[in-house]
Amino acid sequence: MDDTEGGGVMPDGEEPFAADEQQRIAVDFDKTLTKGEEEYITEEPEKPNEEMVEWVNYQYRQGHTIIVWTARPWEAAQETVARLTEWGVDWHGLRMEKGHADVYVDDKGSTPTEQLLDHGFDGDGELDDGEGLVDKEKDGDFDEAGNT
Numbered sequence: 001m002d003d004t005e006g007g008g009v010m011p012d013g014e015e016p017f018a019a020d021e022q023q024r025i026a027v028d029f030d031k032t033l034t035k036g037e038e039e040y041i042t043e044e045p046e047k048p049n050e051e052m053v054e055w056v057n058y059q060y061r062q063g064h065t066i067i068v069w070t071a072r073p074w075e076a077a078q079e080t081v082a083r084l085t086e087w088g089v090d091w092h093g094l095r096m097e098k099g100h101a102d103v104y105v106d107d108k109g110s111t112p113t114e115q116l117l118d119h120g121f122d123g124d125g126e127l128d129d130g131e132g133l134v135d136k137e138k139d140g141d142f143d144e145a146g147n148t
Helices: 029-033 050-061 074-087 112-118
Strands: 024-027 065-069 093-095
Touching (some): 050 065
């Protein structure tokens, strides 16, 4: 799919960042790349937030580094990778065990709604950008310590 026509990826040719400004974008998994309010431990498999997946894939095609950063434990890494693959999410690295909190206060954070609405989409959840992320190979096997 062409980034500027036929799919509504970025309306009116709008660019999220300057062309020469490559970014490292950390995206939460649950309630950001997934729909719904459930935590990841459910009997029903998660459903993708298709607009956020489209937004992430656009950022990837623009040359930005996409890190999926989740509070899920390393034991859930294989399942998380399987969902990303099944949903067609383009990404470079995976970071597990983000840290559990009820509220994240971050000078670089924004919500998926802010990101999607800024670029003509509709969405919900959390999008976060961080420093010092550990990239993991997409095709690697992960142990509890996060080793491939």
